[in-house]
Amino acid sequence: MTPAGSTGLLTDRYELTMLAAALADGTASRQCTFELFARRLPDGRRYGVVAGTGRLLEQLARFRFTDADLDALAEDGVVGPDTLRWLADYRFGGDITGYPEGELYFPGSPVLTVTGTFAESVILETLALSVFNHDCAIASAAARMVAAAGGRPLIEMGSRRTHEEAAVAAARAAYLAGFASTSNLEAGRRYGIPTTGTAAHAFVLLHDDERQAFASQVASSGSKTTLLVDTYDITRGIEAAVAAAGPELGAIRIDSGDLGELARQAREQLDKLGARGTRVVLSGDLDEYAIAALRAEPVDAYGVGTSLVTGSGAPTAGMVYKLVEVDGRPVAKRSSAKESRGGRKSALRRYKPTGTALEEVVYQADKPVPAGPHDRVLPVPLVHRGEPVNGRESLEQSRERLRAALVSVPWEGLKLSRGEPALTTVFG
Incomplete structure (x- = not known):
């Protein structure tokens, strides 16, 4: 596939088989929210760097299913005629918010939030994870190298x-x-x-x-x-x-x-x-x-x-893409090994008056926490009703955001040695 081609098939088969079942049983149109986040940072890392947002928006604009794509799906028997007809008209029409590129993230940070119908949102899982798991891993390693230089x-x-x-x-x-x-x-x-x-x-x-x-x-x-x-x-x-x-x-x-x-x-x-x-x-x-x-x-x-x-030993950022809300109702996986928190979330970073960051606060989006005079809400609108908003940032803007973010991190958090995340994540 050339960079200019469609990106619809940059996904896993089970995304489309889930879609087919949901279309058949009537749950495909339920309003859902998915969140992309890391449960933990790679071993030895104290912060993560958000990268890939711009690339995901580029890929999303081309997330279509061409006639050739649909023919391939039909030939392989991946899904049936009804699902193929639905895919032929696919356009993401929901909302996306997320941390801008160059921002730091920590365990549990809602790096990307996708809201729309189950059908239009679930099939973006593999694409979003492919982009963010790669780009965040590379940027996080690169930032450590820049600091060391x-x-x-x-x-x-x-x-x-x-x-x-x-x-x-x-x-x-x-x-x-x-x-x-x-x-x-x-x-x-x-x-x-x-x-x-x-x-x-x-x-x-x-x-x-x-x-x-x-x-x-x-x-x-x-x-x-x-x-x-x-x-x-x-x-x-x-x-x-x-x-x-x-x-x-x-x-x-x-x-x-x-x-x-x-x-x-x-x-x-x-x-x-x-x-x-x-x-x-x-x-x-x-x-x-x-x-x-x-x-x-x-x-x-x-x-x-x-x-x-x-990624200097951490080739993936360990991001996951989880369903956290259905028709306004929080949902969450309760496995003891892979527990997640339900409900659509937002986050803010607390700062001292001197500009030093204190902690990351992740809270339910419908229950905002009080923000201090120096605190900053992190997610920004990226897509509204299927259309990109705020325009695309330049890489120079993202570079400057990261430079400022790293300056705000307590000096202990910038060490290359192993240790706890530079900022503690507090769940409100």
Whole structure:
């Protein structure tokens, strides 16, 4: 399926078999509310970052069932003629509220609330979970990396370590979380993310020696390019790089070895060669812990791939999509292992006068809790009667929201070490 195609079949079979049964027994039209939330944060995480809201709205606009889709469902015997006729006219006509992108979430936060008929809402479950479980996991990991980098720019370069469409979504989530750029050109085209990249080891190996390879790259890209100097011997590589580009060489990149020691040696050598303005870029199996360990080293930027696109050990956010209200009546699953709270909910975050966040309060939407002068209600309208509202935010706005949210978190909650969530969730 191309990104421009319909998204109706990006779902699980049981969504449509539930729909078929509900249409047959007359319950499909009952007014329902579903909530998307995480019961807990991934192990070792102290906060989650909301990402994927914009992508879900894009997917929702194309959540249709084309003739080809319906033919495939009929051929496989997934549902019968009555359900196929209903799907042919499907358009979501309900309401959606949710946390805006770049907001923090905690256990129990109602990140997304979908209200409509059972039929039109239940079949969005898999799509919503696919988007949020991926994008929130990537953005949460990326935010930790940005914090560990201490203001030094990070480059997202994980496209070769994940599915081709997941690579684009990962680049978007990473940029939202504060990464400076991506190597993925489709992410640049689709979302306006700055792109960067120069050459891999294959380009050096193509030539008879490093000096020839570097001279070729400089001739093509200019002296401000970044030269990869660890194909052979790094000391000789740096020497050849400066010889090819001159002291105005933009940057060198080191992709392997003891990165801290090599960064120190590289900085000293570059300075001796007169290339004092040449930046040192490190890559190679970096995660937030490795980045934090390098903070004292003379590093100017980091390139992150595998750990970013896999959520740095937490590839899913653990979100669930649960029915919480039917015709205004709260409903909830009571399994001891997977208990949920019934009723449509909202949330606010309490703050000290200084701006430090205190706690997350989740309450029944029809019973608002008193808000203090510094408190803030978190969910915002996203879709009303099937139509998007408030317009789509830019990624720059989401980046700024996350920056402000992280500034408000108590400093203990920003540690990379294991611990309780940065904010306690209180259920009103």
